[in-house]
Amino acid sequence: MSRISVRPEIQRLDAYAPGLSIAEIRRKYGLDQVIKMASNENPLGAPPLAQEVVRRYAAFAFRYPQGGNPRLVAALAALHSVEPARIVVGNGSDEIIDMLIRMLAEAGRHVIVCFEPCFSIYPIQGGIAGVQLRRCPLRKDFSFNFDALLNLVNADTRLVFVSTPDNPSGYCPPRAAVRDLARQLADHAPDCLLVIDEAYMDFADDENASSLLAAGDLPENTAFLRTFSKSYGLAGLRLGYGVLPPVLAKYYWRTRLPFSVNIPAEEAGLAALADTAFRQATLTTVHEGRALLRQKLTELGCTVWPSSANFLLFQLPEGTCSAQECFEALLKKGVIIRPLSSYGLQEHLRVSVGNPQENAAFLAALRDILASSAPDRDGKS
Ligand SMILES: *Cc1c(COP(=O)(O)O)cnc(C)c1O
Numbered sequence: 001m002s003r004i005s006v007r008p009e010i011q012r013l014d015a016y017a018p019g020l021s022i023a024e025i026r027r028k029y030g031l032d033q034v035i036k037m038a039s040n041e042n043p044l045g046a047p048p049l050a051q052e053v054v055r056r057y058a059a060f061a062f063r064y065p066q067g068g069n070p071r072l073v074a075a076l077a078a079l080h081s082v083e084p085a086r087i088v089v090g091n092g093s094d095e096i097i098d099m100l101i102r103m104l105a106e107a108g109r110h111v112i113v114c115f116e117p118c119f120s121i122y123p124i125q126g127g128i129a130g131v132q133l134r135r136c137p138l139r140k141d142f143s144f145n146f147d148a149l150l151n152l153v154n155a156d157t158r159l160v161f162v163s164t165p166d167n168p169s170g171y172c173p174p175r176a177a178v179r180d181l182a183r184q185l186a187d188h189a190p191d192c193l194l195v196i197d198e199a200y201m202d203f204a205d206d207e208n209a210s211s212l213l214a215a216g217d218l219p220e221n222t223a224f225l226r227t228f229s230k231s232y233g234l235a236g237l238r239l240g241y242g243v244l245p246p247v248l249a250k251y252y253w254r255t256r257l258p259f260s261v262n263i264p265a266e267e268a269g270l271a272a273l274a275d276t277a278f279r280q281a282t283l284t285t286v287h288e289g290r291a292l293l294r295q296k297l298t299e300l301g302c303t304v305w306p307s308s309a310n311f312l313l314f315q316l317p318e319g320t321c322s323a324q325e326c327f328e329a330l331l332k333k334g335v336i337i338r339p340l341s342s343y344g345l346q347e348h349l350r351v352s353v354g355n356p357q358e359n360a361a362f363l364a365a366l367r368d369i370l371a372s373s374a375p376d377r378d379g380k381s
Pocket of ligand 1: 034091092093094095119167197199226227228229235238239240336
């Protein structure tokens with residue numbers, strides 16, 4: 001009899017719950033057309049220049065990539081005007097999150113501090129690493145209480161994770177507040193790294209006013225994460241990057257599996273950086289779509305939270321259906337959005353900003369659902 005057994009941390013694990021896929025829903029409900037507004041992907045698809053290079057580099061699928069992805073590193077260093085020694089790249093920023101935890105925190109000894117709710121990869125990878133998690137509730141309006149967060153930090157804390165703009169709310173604190181957090185953390189816990197996850201920062205109205213990285217202010221204890229999965233339209237190729245304190249970047253390259261960023265991903269990343277027309281169109285589409293969805297959802301009686309990202313957090317009007325019922329009714333109409341029970345938010349929904357057709361289809365479907373579930377005001381039914 002086999003005695004194979006997994007570590008207790010793994011037995012206890014709740015796996016990451018991804019947004020549903022189009023193929024799944026098409027099959028399940030027998031639909032021809034399904035719209036996915038669940039995973040904050042780019043509403044315009046993949047950049048044309050990146051598609052072209054992925055085709056061109058298909059023939060290189062047999063090759064190992066060059067170690068250290070030097071061309072991509074150079075391009076990213078230039079983009080952010082930082083030394084190349086600070087740049088790391090990974091198989092999505094998820095890989096960098098995982099690596100930072102494994103590099104800095106010892107199982108059974110060290111602590112990670114983050115908000116509750118927050119992007120679920122931080123607690124999941126922390127759990128896998130066997131590291132204790134201390135979580136600070138968000139305020140009722142989903143804004144950050146950095147004082148309360150700092151109160152959870154002790155001498156064993158090795159990482160503090162903050163996403164700005166935040167997922168799933170879209171909340172974005174002012175740059176000065178983040179700067180102050182970095183400063184206080186440096187005083188309070190000099191062994192602790194502050195990880196600022198800026199996956200959605202380029203969708204903010206004023207990136208400079210919100211991002212220390214964009215402003216060129218890089219505190220010594222702070223790592224910044226960005227991704228090609230959202231505004232650059234390459235979620236499926238898996239490419240993310242970090243701007244780290246140089247000594248940490250050096251250890252990252254030693255620790256990472258050598259080839260986690262493959263040749264098509266690296267080339268597509270370079271092409272996506274060059275495809276400025278696509279990126280500009282993405283930002284315009286998201287800004288316009290976000291404003292439209294916010295306005296129309298509000299007109300439908302929903303509560304919508306302010307968002308600096310490419311998605312909106314909302315609640316349905318009182319006395320209509322539950323968030324879960326609405327999510328399922330939308331699925332039947334071929335629209336996938338994101339229920340947030342895995343974030344502990346039973347009555348909230350998150351919708352990614354789509355292209356104009358997708359936004360209109362989502363709004364029409366939601367209008368129907370709300371109309372048929374609203375209490376009948378005339379008393380007839
Ligand atoms: C989408 C997202 C990421 C990016 O993940 P990738 O692994 O780069 O695809 C990182 N952080 C947050 C908060 C996200 O929502």
